[in-house]
Each structure stands twice: as structure tokens, then as C-alpha cells.
Amino acid sequence: MADLLILAAAAMAGIAFLLALVRFLRGPTAVDRVIAFDVLTIVALTGIVLVALEEGRAVYLDVALVYALLSFLGVIVVARYLEDRAK
Numbered sequence: 001m002a003d004l005l006i007l008a009a010a011a012m013a014g015i016a017f018l019l020a021l022v023r024f025l026r027g028p029t030a031v032d033r034v035i036a037f038d039v040l041t042i043v044a045l046t047g048i049v050l051v052a053l054e055e056g057r058a059v060y061l062d063v064a065l066v067y068a069l070l071s072f073l074g075v076i077v078v079a080r081y082l083e084d085r086a087k
Helices: 002-026 030-055 058-086
Strands: none
Touching: 002 030, 030 058
């Protein structure tokens, strides 16, 4: 039963990834692309966590945590850059 739920979550994450990728590629503004990139990283984190659950490897959760922190910092840096550029 748990395997079925993990598979369903992975399918939904895959659909979310494709939708966010379309928004990232189509734009039309830089802000749209930054938000789409943030969504892509969140969905990738979801994938890492699902793999950690399926494989039973806790080390993947550490990787996901570091990836989440770096992603957050990257989005903040880009947001600051876009804010300064708009002035």
C-alpha cells in the first residue's frame, strides 16, 4: 500500500515538474522564470525524498536538506538582483 502511495506521489510530482518546466521555458518575464525555477527545485526535492523513502536511505534526506538551503539562497540572490535592476 505504501509503495502505491509513493508511486502516486511520484506521478503527481512528475506532472508538476512538467508544468513548471513549461512555465520556466515560456516566461514571459524574469519573475515568472524565477518562480518556476523555485517550483522546479521544490519538485526535485520531492523526488529526492520519495527516492529516500523507496530505497530506505536516510543519507538522501541530508542531500535534500542541503539542496533546499542552496535553492532558497539562490532564489533570494536572484530576487535581490531583479529588485535592484527594477530601480
